[in-house]
Amino acid sequence: MKHPCLFLVLICFSIIKAYSGVPADTLKERLISIPTAHSKLTLFRAADNRIYQLAYGRTDQEISIPANIAGREDEFLPPSGNGFIWEPAIQAFHADGNTSTDLVFVRQSVKAIDNNVSLTRIELKDSYYPFYVTICIKAYYNEDLIEQWAEISHKENGPVTLFRFASSSPVFHARNYWLSQFYGAYKKEFQMVEEKLTPGIKVLDSKLGVRAQQMRNPSFILSVNDSAREDSGDVYGGTLGWSGSFQLSFEMDNANRLRALCGINPFGSQYKLQPGKVFTTPSMYWTFSTEGKGQVSRNFHRWALKYGIRDGQKPRPVVVNNWEATGMKFDESTIVSLFDGAKQIGADLFLLDDGWFGNKYPRDTPKSGLGDWDANKVRLPQGLPYLAKEAQKRNVKFGIWLEPEMVNPLTELFENHPEWAIGEPHREPQLSRNQLVLDLTRPEAKEYVWNVIDKTFSQSSDISYTKWDCNRYVTQPGSTYLKPDEQSHLLIDYNFALYDIMGRMAKKYPNVMAMVCSGGGGRVDYGALKYFHSFWPSDNTDPVRRIYMQWGYSHFFPANTIASHVTNMGKRPLRFAINVAMSGALGVDMDIRKNTPEERNVLAAGIKLYKENLREIVQQGDLYRLESPYEGPRASLDYVAVDKSKAVLFIYQLKAGSPVVLKPRGLDPLRKYRIKEVNLPENESSKLAIDGKVLDGATLMRDGLIPTSKNEFDSMVIEFSTTN
Numbered sequence: 001m002k003h004p005c006l007f008l009v010l011i012c013f014s015i016i017k018a019y020s021g022v023p024a025d026t027l028k029e030r031l032i033s034i035p036t037a038h039s040k041l042t043l044f045r046a047a048d049n050r051i052y053q054l055a056y057g058r059t060d061q062e063i064s065i066p067a068n069i070a071g072r073e074d075e076f077l078p079p080s081g082n083g084f085i086w087e088p089a090i091q092a093f094h095a096d097g098n099t100s101t102d103l104v105f106v107r108q109s110v111k112a113i114d115n116n117v118s119l120t121r122i123e124l125k126d127s128y129y130p131f132y133v134t135i136c137i138k139a140y141y142n143e144d145l146i147e148q149w150a151e152i153s154h155k156e157n158g159p160v161t162l163f164r165f166a167s168s169s170p171v172f173h174a175r176n177y178w179l180s181q182f183y184g185a186y187k188k189e190f191q192m193v194e195e196k197l198t199p200g201i202k203v204l205d206s207k208l209g210v211r212a213q214q215m216r217n218p219s220f221i222l223s224v225n226d227s228a229r230e231d232s233g234d235v236y237g238g239t240l241g242w243s244g245s246f247q248l249s250f251e252m253d254n255a256n257r258l259r260a261l262c263g264i265n266p267f268g269s270q271y272k273l274q275p276g277k278v279f280t281t282p283s284m285y286w287t288f289s290t291e292g293k294g295q296v297s298r299n300f301h302r303w304a305l306k307y308g309i310r311d312g313q314k315p316r317p318v319v320v321n322n323w324e325a326t327g328m329k330f331d332e333s334t335i336v337s338l339f340d341g342a343k344q345i346g347a348d349l350f351l352l353d354d355g356w357f358g359n360k361y362p363r364d365t366p367k368s369g370l371g372d373w374d375a376n377k378v379r380l381p382q383g384l385p386y387l388a389k390e391a392q393k394r395n396v397k398f399g400i401w402l403e404p405e406m407v408n409p410l411t412e413l414f415e416n417h418p419e420w421a422i423g424e425p426h427r428e429p430q431l432s433r434n435q436l437v438l439d440l441t442r443p444e445a446k447e448y449v450w451n452v453i454d455k456t457f458s459q460s461s462d463i464s465y466t467k468w469d470c471n472r473y474v475t476q477p478g479s480t481y482l483k484p485d486e487q488s489h490l491l492i493d494y495n496f497a498l499y500d501i502m503g504r505m506a507k508k509y510p511n512v513m514a515m516v517c518s519g520g521g522g523r524v525d526y527g528a529l530k531y532f533h534s535f536w537p538s539d540n541t542d543p544v545r546r547i548y549m550q551w552g553y554s555h556f557f558p559a560n561t562i563a564s565h566v567t568n569m570g571k572r573p574l575r576f577a578i579n580v581a582m583s584g585a586l587g588v589d590m591d592i593r594k595n596t597p598e599e600r601n602v603l604a605a606g607i608k609l610y611k612e613n614l615r616e617i618v619q620q621g622d623l624y625r626l627e628s629p630y631e632g633p634r635a636s637l638d639y640v641a642v643d644k645s646k647a648v649l650f651i652y653q654l655k656a657g658s659p660v661v662l663k664p665r666g667l668d669p670l671r672k673y674r675i676k677e678v679n680l681p682e683n684e685s686s687k688l689a690i691d692g693k694v695l696d697g698a699t700l701m702r703d704g705l706i707p708t709s710k711n712e713f714d715s716m717v718i719e720f721s722t723t724n
């Protein structure tokens, strides 16, 4: 469906624009309505000329236009002081020392970017000071998603200090609120927990500076009235596009109202904004559905594939990575022989991980070399171009690992530029994984980082993939470049500089696919993903743990972004590991030379099946989460092609259990599907009662099927293909 309401919105806005400033405005003309296909945000310019939120959510919700607004609680982007007594979205100390801000409406505009996307800009100004905030809202009509950010600027006589700069701060009115967060740690990323909110403030945050995630991801599910269900109920999803410290705070007041303040973490980050400069907050992405969190996820996925990630529609290659197989212990001939393994199992690409660089201080342990980005002449005497060519000869593409923002003290880089590292004076430098973070606010360091990328990729046009890692966070946020009174800018400006470099990479090397990684899944957010094709979810590749993680990630991120590699971790049955990895962007991290011929055959068969039959459905289709690993012995999910002509069902037995009916979802009720269990062991046929049968979608979804999996680590992959 195209954008039937956009025209109406445009008319509505032109009317409002025409009336702005005229005292006799009717109440209706003061409404600002931002619809998407199944949701609507309604704002209101009240008599006091402030912007209030009337509703966000259902399109059938009756909106009563208030004759007057009694209090400030529903102000849409509330500033601190001058009467606002809750957590503010914007807090500024003005050049003359005034600590309050009072934002009133100046003008608004709406622009149709195309027939699906509109941009609404609501310009506000302080009632006294030349201090301006523009609320920007992009609505993606068909995807039911709104993106919100703020632009803050001023023309005062000196810097204004910003203490709060939320991107978005909607209010909700419901009986009660259930919040699901996705928390974790290294090797335990993206675990899901839901709680009922109580009065007071619940804060989800990160203070890690250069990665959003470690203890939790900047994403959440907010269900109103009841706890979140997969396929029913009013549910919101929110995710912040920011790779630095974030704060998501949920304040429930004594009238049962909930305000969600979402943005950069203001902790230790007050920002002196110079006159004429614009502070643009990162984007906050919201979606809403009356059909549960399953639809919320599908909205995020549809949006991400089209707008949120690089080349959303391009198939992700089946990658063989050497990290778990070799660590840093390899030389040229080892790597070349691993290409043979990659070719044997039918992979698309070989990704050479950490350990390939450093000469004065070779990178043969994590203690040295990080920062000196020349191929090690002893281990790789013919350099990267030779490796890329050798891979190419075998019809395997070649990718390379980088961690360009970091430095080991044991490097030539650090010997020459110790002042480029982030750290505090008079404090013992804190190393983490033996490394420090380069200060990207310093132009020379930033340029060096860009040159690392440029120099690496430009060596050979056969380098077509990269993994960008970031293995520590900031614990001593000091810069020798920033002035003493701008030290608190460091973590914010770091991330803007980082995006600048990532943007340059994407622009200059559009054909180099990129995976974002940060000691596992530390940097998984739509701020970074704009420049990447996929992410490394975790260094924990035990398929059992991955079932939980992939379940969590799938709430916000489409399957083609979730790199899922088959490894030996956990020592699970190989077929189980493959079937788990096939429900994401399949890859392998094994030394294929050490696999038995049988294992190689199983891998090759899985990869062939994935590439020929499943990749497109998994990577482009709609996801239906069927049975949660958190709730029973069996987890299951299906993906349905957008035109509903095909679907694939994955079933994983986490504990032994007796088979019970499983109902697929998302099929076309009227079309007939042939059912076929695939990826079976050689010479085994399916024991599924309906294998080979043709049933219509309605019957399949109503009656379901009885999986034959019953023992721990049994797994099944079942294809549905339409016959009409």
Ligand code: DGJ
Binding pocket: 323, 353, 354, 401, 469, 471, 517, 518, 519, 520, 521, 536, 538, 539
């Ligand atoms: C952390 C990543 O998560 C791993 O996959 C690997 O690339 C190592 N870093 C290399 O140092």
